[in-house]
Amino acid sequence: MKNENLKRLDEYVWEIPKSYKECMNVPGRLYLSSKLADMVEPDTLEQVSNIACLPGIQKYSIAMPEAHLGYGFPIGGVAALSAENGVISPGGVGFDINCGVRALSTNLHIDDVKGSTKNLIDLLFKKIPSGVGSESRINLSSKDLNKVISKGAKWAVENGYGREEDWKLCEEEGCFSEASPEKISKKAKSRGLPQLGTLGSGNHFLEVQRVDEIYDEKAAKTFGLEKDMVTVMIHTGSRGFGHQVCTDYVDRLERATKKYNISIPDKQLACAPTGSREAGDYFKAMAGAANYAWANRQVITSWVREAFENFFNTDVELDLIYDVAHNVAKKETHKVDNKIKNLIVHRKGATRAFGPESGEIPSKYKKIGQPVMIPGNMGSPSYILKGTEFAMNNTFGSTCHGAGRKMSRGRAKGEYWGGTVKKELSKREIYVRATHGSVIAEEAPGAYKDPDDVVEVSHEVGISEKVAKLLPLGVAKG
Amino acid sequence: MKQFEFLDHTADVQFLAYGKNLNELFENSALALFESMIDTDTIESKMEYTASVNSENIERLLFLWLSELVFIFDSKKYVFKSFNVDINKKDEEYSLIGKIKGEKIDIKKHKFNSEVKAATYHNMEINKNGIYKAKVVLDT
Numbered sequence A: 001m002k003n004e005n006l007k008r009l010d011e012y013v014w015e016i017p018k019s020y021k022e023c024m025n026v027p028g029r030l031y032l033s034s035k036l037a038d039m040v041e042p043d044t045l046e047q048v049s050n051i052a053c054l055p056g057i058q059k060y061s062i063a064m065p066e067a068h069l070g071y072g073f074p075i076g077g078v079a080a081l082s083a084e085n086g087v088i089s090p091g092g093v094g095f096d097i098n099c100g101v102r103a104l105s106t107n108l109h110i111d112d113v114k115g116s117t118k119n120l121i122d123l124l125f126k127k128i129p130s131g132v133g134s135e136s137r138i139n140l141s142s143k144d145l146n147k148v149i150s151k152g153a154k155w156a157v158e159n160g161y162g163r164e165e166d167w168k169l170c171e172e173e174g175c176f177s178e179a180s181p182e183k184i185s186k187k188a189k190s191r192g193l194p195q196l197g198t199l200g201s202g203n204h205f206l207e208v209q210r211v212d213e214i215y216d217e218k219a220a221k222t223f224g225l226e227k228d229m230v231t232v233m234i235h236t237g238s239r240g241f242g243h244q245v246c247t248d249y250v251d252r253l254e255r256a257t258k259k260y261n262i263s264i265p266d267k268q269l270a271c272a273p274t275g276s277r278e279a280g281d282y283f284k285a286m287a288g289a290a291n292y293a294w295a296n297r298q299v300i301t302s303w304v305r306e307a308f309e310n311f312f313n314t315d316v317e318l319d320l321i322y323d324v325a326h327n328v329a330k331k332e333t334h335k336v337d338n339k340i341k342n343l344i345v346h347r348k349g350a351t352r353a354f355g356p357e358s359g360e361i362p363s364k365y366k367k368i369g370q371p372v373m374i375p376g377n378m379g380s381p382s383y384i385l386k387g388t389e390f391a392m393n394n395t396f397g398s399t400c401h402g403a404g405r406k407m408s409r410g411r412a413k414g415e416y417w418g419g420t421v422k423k424e425l426s427k428r429e430i431y432v433r434a435t436h437g438s439v440i441a442e443e444a445p446g447a448y449k450d451p452d453d454v455v456e457v458s459h460e461v462g463i464s465e466k467v468a469k470l471l472p473l474g475v476a477k478g
Numbered sequence B: 001m002k003q004f005e006f007l008d009h010t011a012d013v014q015f016l017a018y019g020k021n022l023n024e025l026f027e028n029s030a031l032a033l034f035e036s037m038i039d040t041d042t043i044e045s046k047m048e049y050t051a052s053v054n055s056e057n058i059e060r061l062l063f064l065w066l067s068e069l070v071f072i073f074d075s076k077k078y079v080f081k082s083f084n085v086d087i088n089k090k091d092e093e094y095s096l097i098g099k100i101k102g103e104k105i106d107i108k109k110h111k112f113n114s115e116v117k118a119a120t121y122h123n124m125e126i127n128k129n130g131i132y133k134a135k136v137v138l139d140t
Helices: A035-039 A042-051 A117-127 A143-149 A153-156 A164-168 A186-195 A218-222 A237-260 A275-310 A391-392 A409-415 A418-425 A437-442 A451-461 B024-034 B058-075
Strands: A015-016 A028-031 A061-071 A075-084 A101-111 A205-214 A228-235 A318-325 A327-336 A339-348 A371-374 A382-386 A431-432 A465-477 B004-007 B011-017 B047-055 B078-090 B091-103 B126-128 B131-139
Touching: A015 A042, A028 A042, A028 A451, A035 A061, A035 A451, A042 A061, A042 A075, A061 A451, A075 A327, A101 A275, A101 A371, A117 A205, A117 A275, A117 A431, A117 A465, A143 A153, A143 A186, A143 A275, A153 A164, A153 A275, A164 A275, A186 A237, A186 A275, A186 B058, A218 A465, A228 A275, A228 A465, A237 A275, A237 B058, A275 A318, A275 A327, A318 A371, A327 A391, A371 A451, A382 A451, A409 A437, A418 A431, A418 A437, A451 A465, B004 B024, B011 B024, B024 B058, B024 B078, B024 B091, B024 B131, B047 B058, B047 B078, B058 B078, B058 B091, B058 B126, B058 B131
Parallel strands: A028 A061, A431 A465
Antiparallel strands: A015 A028, A061 A075, A075 A339, A101 A228, A101 A318, A205 A228, A205 A465, A327 A339, A371 A382, A382 A465, B004 B011, B011 B131, B047 B091, B078 B091, B126 B131
């Protein structure tokens, strides 16, 4: 698709008309600035229009400010499909089911870590297995794994990895109750057994950060943030376990698409009608993988707390602010044409951003809105935002999830050298520890869009509002 | 004839594999999968493993073959450099037996790029115009 098919409706609101493609049931809607619109690849727009062809899609096929090329769905894609006559698509969640982010506040001031960031990151890197081929320090039995699948973050807390309040501060309280171990293959389980409590590779990270700027004092106070506080951010998902669950169900639903005579413009959008056995089984399996991811981030949190205590030789308070999923499908109710509808909201590289008074968020955040964590790229800022009423009315309560790449990994490696990137970051007093240099080159800040632009558009449009800006002090990567 | 080439894709890896016949196309697709993660010249053929998949159509056969290799890589922690594929068609069903050679991952020796999470069906194309070509997107 050429970008001239993208019509500007407002400063930050763009549309792909329904007439662009015959199969479109609704228009495409993108939230972009002029600068971000110029960066969107034509194939991304094609992907947004493909999603508009899914049966039962409501209002629009939505793309967030970071919209970029994915597979099937674009990254930054949101689609709300009718729970009565719509479909569920594993491609709308992605392979890394419940890839997500959590942020922890601390009682440390930046002066407390001055000069010791490197040693702290080295300790965290040692304590939390990361990178290709890394294996967990937990010896999980098959029986335990089934409990992880069923109970999510709660399993971790019950087994000594964290505190009671932790799981209550996760989206969905860290557990989809529909999860079913029986719907998950032996293959997925064999990949899941040795990987609980591992960070993975690619853009996943563990970062020690500092609060650089507060935009909303009241919300920051409620979230437990203040200027110059040290914070920790964990970005990872369901590891090989989730990847295998998705692979198994893309294959199964690809056949279901034919069985139910559903016409789709891309095979990766394989789907099954809500209410069908295939859709139900996928949802139960996806829910299990999402629970695994919440347990994974919870176990890692517990090891981060241990590392801080060992390092500072005293009790350090590391309190979970919130934990969000940015690759997931959820059963939600939203108002569509003044009617409350039951929907399956697919968020692929998009974050739930429920506004104040929403029933789904912890009581202590009810007046403010749900905390939203937007991870930066290595060396660039991360943000904490809050969900809004505007998001509830316009994006099915969704906002952006991160900056998104603008350069392929291959090109990034051609343009950057890991050693130079590391040195440049160290001049800015950011220490990076990775398994080796090419990971740093692939993830070089210049390979990504500027997260400031993406967050600014989200804030200006009102699909979430800025609360605090966090800058990295040190990063551990796979 | 080239074995494969990588095409630019913003977030993931896309490759175009070539083959004089289906067997070679699947062998070169497997090589592209591992080459996207690691310089396969650094892998030694220390052990042999057999993988097999079946499907009623050739695109699904490729999806299942690459998915099986990702599964073996991630669950057994093996990397492979050499692939010998034998595809047979009987009663409208393709069956593939792959003999693959490689070794256990050794982090000191094997320098990885981003690991492949999965093979996808996105814009998958297999066609024959003199030679076979397959276009595949991998999620990284």
